[in-house]
Amino acid sequence: MSKEVRFGDIAVGSEMPALVKMPVDHMQLVRYAGASGDFNPLHTDPEVGKKVGIGQIAHGMLIMGFVGQAITDWIPKKCLKKFSVRFAGMTRPGDTVTVTGKVREKADGNKIVCDVQAKNQKEEVLVAGFFEAVLP
Secondary structure: OOOOOOHHHOOOOOEEEEEEOOOOOHHHHHHHHHHHOOOOHHHHOHHHHHHHOOOOOOOHHHHHHHHHHHHHHHOOHHHEEEEEEEEOOOOOOOOOOEEEEEEEEEEOOOEEEEEEEEEOOOOOEEEEEEEEEEOO
């Protein structure tokens, strides 16, 4: 973050900087499994996904983490008061994930409410949600 975002600098409709992640790869999924303790083989073994007919998929919480990274690259963590998402689609190895967000509301007490989403390269929504922050 180059400059601290201030309440007066933001308007309803302002967009947070987009975050584009490198394509998700198998090694990233294995590393995330180790960090999170989620060793569900749907995430780490491509053959399991084939057997159940959905293919290998990324951890939903990994993609939520990308959204959190995008938020805190823009808004200092100390200002973030609420962060909520719903999982809307499956992320697969090779997908490039882009996180975007837009200010939906400004309220008294320097509070902003922003909608956020993560999409893949096909423009399919993977994660959608919102956050609230209180800015200086």
